[in-house]
Amino acid sequence: MITLRKLQANRKNARASTGPKSAAGKARSARNSRRHGLAMPIWSDCSLGADAKALAHEIAGTSAELLAFALRIAEAQIDLVRVRRARRDMIEPGLSPYSSYVPRKRTSPPEELALVLSDVAPQLEAMDRYERRAISRRKAAIRAFEAALRRIASRP
Amino acid sequence: VPGEDASANEHLRAIVTNTVKPIDCVEAILTRDFVDEEWEILRYRRVTANLIKTAKAKALADALRQVTCQDISVDDRAPEELASRWTKGDQDAIEKVRTLLDSSELTEDAIIAQAVSLKLDDIERLDRMVMTKEVRRDNALHEIERHRANFGARPRRAAEQVEEADFCVIEESPAGEKGAA
Numbered sequence: 001m002i003t004l005r006k007l008q009a010n011r012k013n014a015r016a017s018t019g020p021k022s023a024a025g026k027a028r029s030a031r032n033s034r035r036h037g038l039a040m041p042i043w044s045d046c047s048l049g050a051d052a053k054a055l056a057h058e059i060a061g062t063s064a065e066l067l068a069f070a071l072r073i074a075e076a077q078i079d080l081v082r083v084r085r086a087r088r089d090m091i092e093p094g095l096s097p098y099s100s101y102v103p104r105k106r107t108s109p110p111e112e113l114a115l116v117l118s119d120v121a122p123q124l125e126a127m128d129r130y131e132r133r134a135i136s137r138r139k140a141a142i143r144a145f146e147a148a149l150r151r152i153a154s155r156p
Numbered sequence: 157v158p159g160e161d162a163s164a165n166e167h168l169r170a171i172v173t174n175t176v177k178p179i180d181c182v183e184a185i186l187t188r189d190f191v192d193e194e195w196e197i198l199r200y201r202r203v204t205a206n207l208i209k210t211a212k213a214k215a216l217a218d219a220l221r222q223v224t225c226q227d228i229s230v231d232d233r234a235p236e237e238l239a240s241r242w243t244k245g246d247q248d249a250i251e252k253v254r255t256l257l258d259s260s261e262l263t264e265d266a267i268i269a270q271a272v273s274l275k276l277d278d279i280e281r282l283d284r285m286v287m288t289k290e291v292r293r294d295n296a297l298h299e300i301e302r303h304r305a306n307f308g309a310r311p312r313r314a315a316e317q318v319e320e321a322d323f324c325v326i327e328e329s330p331a332g333e334k335g336a337a
Binding site for chain 2: 146150
């Protein structure tokens with residue numbers, strides 16, 4: 001059994017330890033467990049969403065009927081581009097002149113790339129599932145797009 | 157990626173695009189996929205070769221440590237130093253290494269094998285990544301072919317529609333009449 005004084009002190013301390021108070025602090029701590037953000041839908045990023053819409057319009061052309069199908073292809077494609085960009089971002093820091101990844105004086109640039117890539121290869125391999133999913137979604141979206149196209153073309 | 161030849165990438169892209177000649181946006185996406193996968197396959201193969209190259213010095217140093225030869229100078233007894241000079245193509249070091257390896261009935265192939273064994277886990281992982289990429293590259297090509305086959309049906313359908321349509325016969329206008337259509 002703890003004393004009343006200790007209980008009050010505990011409660012007071014607990015109230016002071018409930019994480020960041022400011023909006024910026026909350027935003028920062030919300031990203032504490034974020035690793036690459038590849039599990040998030042592309043629509044959570046305004047610029048990626050805009051890219052997907054632009055690509056969808058390019059795929060659908062002038063057909064409003066095809067736009068929804070084209071949007072599915074575009075979404076998967078932009079997701080794929082995002083995964084590939086994340087993979088490149090994982091390799092590049094190791095090749096920066098300020099990196100301490102590899103003993104620079106003893107290796108040529110291709111050897112540096114080999115050492116850096118072999119170092120991050122386990123993470124790259126783990127990241128592969130996002131790429132596999134995006135490709136699979138794009139494949140299904142292309143099939144649906146083609147089916148819609150055939151339906152439109154077969155109309156009298 | 158830094159350290160890679162951007163012009164070689166552009167060249168590969170141009171060759172594939174000129175060969176495939178994508179007819180629409182979907183084909184352009186799939187063609188780009190094919191190029192990206194092929195480029196990554198080439199990257200991983202280069203990386204595997206360079207990884208073995210980086211391990212060769214250590215493999216040689218390990219082998220030299222086990223070799224005893226009274227004829228070499230004191231400086232050259234440092235195996236790392238000799239191995240490093242050997243990998244850089246120093247003729248003197250190459251000769252000395254050859255003598256040392258001959259004396260213990262070792263060949264350069266044995267050093268390469270040792271280098272591979274030092275990096276076996278990494279090489280196996282890269283190999284798996286190459287295999288995945290190869291499958292995806294082939295799938296991209298397959299998808300282009302399939303998509304083109306579907307689109308080939310569309311112009312055919314359009315052609316059929318044109319053939320089935322009713323035509324009105326336009327009579328030939330009298331010769332010399334001005335403004336004839």
